[in-house]
Amino acid sequence: MTATVDAPTAELGKARLRKEDAKLLTGQTNWTDNIKLTGMLHLAFLRSPYAHAKITRVDVSGALGQPGVIAAFSGADFAAEQGSLPCAWPVTPDIVIPPHPPMAVDEVRYVGEAVAVVVARDRYAAADALASIDVDYEPLPPVLDIRTALDPGSPKVHEAGNKSYEWVFANGDVDAAFSDAPVVLERTYRQQRLIPCAMEPRAVVAQWVGDEVTLWSATQIPHVLRFALSAFFGIPEQNVRVIAPDVGGGFGSKLQVTAEEVLAVLIGRKIGKPVKWAETRTEGNLTVHHGRDQWQQIKIAAEADGRIRGLSVDLLADMGAYLMLVTPGVPLLGAFMFPAIYKMDAYSFKCTGVFSTKMPTDAYRGAGRPEATFAIERIMDELAAELGIEPLELRERNWIKHEEFPYTTICGLTYDSGNYEAATAKARELFDYDGLRAEQRLRNERGDKVRLGIGISTFTEMCGLAPSRVLGSLSYGAGGWEHAAIRMLPTGKVEVVTGSSAHGQGHETAWSQIVADQLGVPFEDIRVLHGDTQVSPKGMDTYGSRSLAVGGLALVSACDKVVAKAKIIAAAMLEASADDLEFSAGRFSVRGDPEASKTIQEVALATFAAHALPEGVEPSLDSDATYDPDNFSFPHGTHLCATEVDTETGFVHIRSYVAVDDVGVVVNPLIVEGQVHGGIAQGIAQALYEEGVYDEAGNLVTTTLADYLVPSAADLPSYRTERTTTPASNRLGVKGVGEAGTIASTPAVVNAIVDALRPLGVQDVTMPCTPERVWRAIQAAHGQPAQGQPAQGSEQSGGMA
C-alpha cells in the first residue's frame, strides 16, 4: 500500500460542521433509554410526599401481587449494602457530612426522596404498582429558609444541626479598607434555586454478568462514577464498567453519583436481571440535583473617584438536605471570583453551608462563578450610580490593564492573560453604546412608558478544572488532570481516546481538528472514542469548561509522543538520522533533501509490518499522555444588553445583546458560537424566567415545564457575538468556553433592567425578574426620589464623605 495524502491545511480555526450531528439529527442516537437488553426489567421509585418525616413503616407487599411486578423493596432491604452517597469535597476539617443513604430508611428530608422501588416487566406496570405500597410517615417540621435555619429554635434537618460548614478566606487589611472609605455600599442579592433541565432526562441501565457489572448512565462522569461505585459501594473496580452512551446535555446535573445509579446496580445484583430506570420530567425536576440557591451579602468600599479599596462577601449557601458529590465546594468555586477583573487592596469571603429540607444543590453551569460575577457586576453598577460615574468608566478605572498581565489577584490567582480594553471597545462599538445611551436619555426625559436600560457585564471566570495541587489545597477528593491516547492504525487512520466524556460539546469534531493538525492527517481519518471506561479507562470527565483547556492539551502531548516515535522509525526507513528529520504536515523529510520523505501513514504501516524496525522499537504507534494544568483558564469578555421595560406591565424585552468573548485561540468557531449562544440563553433564563419554588410545606411547586419556565428561541434575542483573541499561556493558547456565556449574561440582563428603572427609583429586582416582580418593584418605588435611596433596607451606609 502506498499512501499518497495531500498535505492538509490547518484545521485549527476552521468552522467544521460537527461529526456528531448527522447521527443526532437523523434519530440514530444511542440514548441510555434506547438500550434494550434481553430480560430487562424496569424500575419505578416511590418518593416521599413529605419535606421531612420519620418513616415508621413501609409495606411493599401490596405491590408484589400487581400485574407484571417481579419485586419490590424498601430502604431497609438495602440497609446492609447501600452505604452512603459520596461527597468528594469536604471543604473544612469540621464539615458536617450527614449519612446519605440512596434509599431512605428511617427518615425523609426532601420531597422526592426515594422510599421504595418496584421492579416490573414494563415501566407502566412498575408505575401502576407504586400505588399499592403503604408507607406510614410521622411528619416533622420542614426547614425551608436558610436565613432562619441557624437560629437556635429552628427545627433540625439532621441531628448534628443545620450548619454544614463555614469556610473563610481573606487577604489584605479589610478593616482598614472599609474603616475610612469615602463610599461603602452593601447589598444583598438572591441567587434563586435553579433546576437543571437537560434535554435528555437521566436514565440508567445496570446489568450483572457473574461478578461483573456494566452500568449505562446518562452521566457526565463515567470515570468518577466507576471509581465511586468501587470505593464507596464495595464493588471491585476491575469488575465495574461504566458507559456513558450518547448523553443529551448535563450542565452539571449529570456530574453526580446518584441514588438511582447506585440502586440500579444493587437491584440488578439482587434479582440477577438487567434493570432500567428512566426519569420523567417531573421526577427530574424533583430529584435531579438543583443549582445556585444562595443569599449573597456583598459590601464594597471605594474612593470618591471610584477606585475599589476593598470587598467583603458573606454567603449563605443552601446545601439542601444532604451533601452530594461536590455540593459544599460549589460556592467556593465562586470565592475567588468576586474580585473578578478588578484590582483592590483587601478582600474577605465567608460562606456558610446550611442544610434545608429541599433537594440537594450541586454544580450547575458555571458553579459558583455565575453567583460571584452577578454580585460584583451588580454592585459595580450600584457604585457607579452612587458616585455618578459612567458604569463602563468605573469598571475601566478598576480593571487590570492589558500590560499588567500576568497579574496576581487579591485572591492569589494568577491571571495569565487578558485584554479587557480590547473586548470592551469592540462590544461598545457593536452595541452602539453611545447611541443607545442617547436614546435612553430621550426616553427618560419624555417619561416613556417603555423605558430603555443598558446592562453591562465585564466578566472573567476561572475554569479548566483544575490543577491537581490546587484541588488538593481545597480538600477536593481527586485530581484535575486529563488523559488522552492516540492509536495510529495500520492503514494510517487514527483512533483518539479521550477521558473527557462528551455530552453534547462536540469533542469528536474538535479533537479531530486538533489531531489533524498535530499529526498531519486528514480530519476525516480520525475517530474519537470516549465515554466507556473499557474503551477509555482513564479520565476525569467533563465539567468546569475543562475539556479543551485540560483534555485538549493532553491530546497534544499524546500526539507529540506518537510523532517522536514515528520519527525514529521514519529515520530508519529513510536511512537517515532522526536528528536530521523534520516533521511537517504529516510528512517526515530529511533536512536539505525534501525528496527523501515518508508520510506518517507510511510509517504507521511499516510499524505494523514491523519488518525493519530499529533495535528496541516496539511494533506499535500508540501513545498515552496525561496532562495536569499548572493554572486555571481565564476566559473573559464584555457583554452588553439593552432591555425595554414596559412600566405598565413589568414585561422585559431584550432588544439587543452583544457578547464579545475572549476565549483565546479558537479550535472550531461554530462550536464556540454554539457554546456562547447556549450559555447566554441559560444566563438569561436565570435573570428572567427560571426558579425552583417550594411552598410553605416544602412541596416543590415547579414540577413541570409549565411552571418551571425554560425560555425557547422564540423568547430570546438574536445575539451579536464577536471575539477578541488573547492567547492563553498554554501550548494551544486555548481557554474554556462552556460556561462563559452563562456567567456573563445574568448580570448584564439584570443590570439593564435596573438601569431602565433607576430613574423611577428602583434599585434592584429579585431574580427571576418576572413581569410581576418588575411591576411590583416599580410600584414599591413609586413616589420615592429617583436617586440615592437604599434598596430594601440592605444598604448600610452610602453617599460621599
Place this chain on the structure above:
Amino acid sequence: MIPAKFDYVRPSSVGDAVSALAGGGEDAKVIAGGQSLLPLLRLRLAYPELLVDIGGLDELCGVTDDGDHLLIGARTTHYQLVHDPLITEHCGLLAQAAGTVADPAVRHRGTLGGSIAHADPAGDLPAVVLALDATMIATGPAGGREIPAGEFFVDYLTTALAPGEILTGIRVPKLGADWGYRYEKFHRTAQAWAIVGVAALVRRSDGHVAEARVGLTNMGSVPIRAAAVETAAAGAQASPEALREAAAGADEGTQPPADLHGAPDYRRHLARVLTGRALEAAAGV
C-alpha cells in the same frame, strides 16, 4: 409521564363515537389532538378508562360558509384556523388568537373543539368564542343541540356538554368589515399559558365605538365577558384616552387565580392595561 391503563377506540362515524362515549359513561373521554388531555394522563391527573379518539372523523374538519355564519368543524386545528381564508376574512380574531397558542407543534395537533371542550380558563380560544358570540354544536345520543358560548363554560374544566355528548362544531357569526379586533395575550414565554388574555372586538362608526365585545382569558374559573367595559365603551369616542377609561372596569366581577406567574391584584391590573391596549388596537387608534 407514564399514564395509567385505558381502553381506546377510534370510531369511523360521529354516531359510533357518540355510542362509544355513551357506553363508557363517566369514565370515558373524547380525545382529538390530545394536546390538553395527554399531559393530564401522563401526569396521572386524569384516569379515564376509555378514550374515544375522534381523530378519524374527517367530517369534523374544516370551515364552511353558512350564509351569515361560518361553521367550523370541531377538529379544525389551530394551524388551520390561522391559515383559513374564510376565518381570516370573517372572524380574524380567531385566527389571530389561534396563532398565539403554545408552539407550532401544538398548533398542528391541537383543535378548536378540543380547546373549547377542555374549558381551561387559561386557554386562549374559550374567551375568543365567547367574545364572538359563537354557538357550540353538540351531538349526543338524543341527536344534536346548540349551546350559546355564554352558557357553555360552566366551571373550571367543566362545560354544558352532557355525558355522551361530543362537541362537533362551532358556529361563528360573520363580522363585517366595520369590526376591528385584537387578542392581547400576556405571558412570560412564547409557549406559556396566558397570565391574562383579552379578546376585543370593536365596531366603529363615525369616530365612535358603536359596539364593543371583550372576552377575558384566565380571570376566573371560566372565560368572562367584561360587561362593564362593553357598556362603558359603547358610544365612547374612539380615542386612546376614552378607551383606556372604558377599560378601567375590566376586572369588575372577575375572580382571578393566584399562581407563580401572578397574584390576583397583578392580574386585575393587567386586565385593565391589556383591555385598554386591545380596545385601542381593535378600534385602530
